[in-house]
Amino acid sequence: EVQLVESGGGxxxxxxxxxxxxxxxxxxxxxxxxxxxRQAPGKGLQWVGRIRNKAxxxxxxxxxxxxxxxxxxxxxxxxxxxxxxxxxxxxxxxxYYCIRNDWGILDYWGQGTLVTVSS
Amino acid sequence: xxxxxxxxxxxxxxxxxRITLSCRASQTVSSNxxxxxxxxxxxxxxxxxxxxxxxxxxxxxxxxxxGSATDFTLTISRLEPEDFAxxxxxxxxxxxxxxxxxxRLEIK
Numbered sequence: 294e295v296q297l298v299e300s301g302g303g304x305x306x307x308x309x310x311x312x313x314x315x316x317x318x319x320x321x322x323x324x325x326x327x328x329x330x331r332q333a334p335g336k337g338l339q340w341v342g343r344i345r346n347k348a349x350x351x352x353x354x355x356x357x358x359x360x361x362x363x364x365x366x367x368x369x370x371x372x373x374x375x376x377x378x379x380x381x382x383x384x385x386x387x388x389y390y391c392i393r394n395d396w397g398i399l400d401y402w403g404q405g406t407l408v409t410v411s412s
Numbered sequence: 413x414x415x416x417x418x419x420x421x422x423x424x425x426x427x428x429x430r431i432t433l434s435c436r437a438s439q440t441v442s443s444n445x446x447x448x449x450x451x452x453x454x455x456x457x458x459x460x461x462x463x464x465x466x467x468x469x470x471x472x473x474x475x476x477x478x479g480s481a482t483d484f485t486l487t488i489s490r491l492e493p494e495d496f497a498x499x500x501x502x503x504x505x506x507x508x509x510x511x512x513x514x515x516r517l518e519i520k
Contacts, residue, residue, distance in 0.1 A: 337512075337513050337514050338500055338502070340508050340509040343509075396507075397486050398447060399447065399459065400468065401459075402457055402458070402459075403456065
């Protein structure tokens with residue numbers, strides 16, 4: 294069974310940093326691209342970014358709103374995905390989802406972790 | 413980026429009814445790389461449809477997707493109580509991935 298479990302969310306002040314993690318199991322993690330999508334309270338879904346697999350050189354891509362502030366990484370030996378967030382803004386407040394990408398399709402989602410940016 | 417516009421914003425319906433939700437893209441979504449998701453309160457989105465018309469694993473056959481190019485639809489042939497939720501379309505043909513703003517189905 295595919296499982297994705299996010300952790301690391303919490304309350305952080307504007308300008309601060311936070312690192313989210315996602316533990317993957319039940320599939321060959323190293324074969325897949327992985328994505329982050331977020332959802333602000335009461336709002337819709339917004340793509341954050343992607344990391345490709347080793348075969349595609351671990352290339353990362355980001356939404357314009359987070360580029361230069363967020364960094365996605367992965368550890369295939371630990372089946373884990375990370376999202377390092379810095380220079381956080383109030384508008385980054387959201388539930389952050391870790392998602393498996395299967396040939397472009399976002400087929401399995403974690404339960405999400407809430408990040409609140411507030412003073 | 414491809415902008416997806418969903419309509420209507422909210423629908424109030426009764427169990428047993430048939431519904432069609434619309435998703436219109438600002439540019440052609442080639443290869444029909446269009447997906448639909450269902451989201452219930454407090455839960456993560458769940459993949460329903462990919463490739464515009466293929467049902468994901470475990471999705472009941474009352475859910476159907478169709479369309480091409482810039483116009484796509486999600487049809488639920490007969491609403492069950494558990495279908496009342498928010499539905500999102502999403503394109504994955506090009507980065508950035510984009511989502512529609514969602515259609516909320518409410519019980520009348």
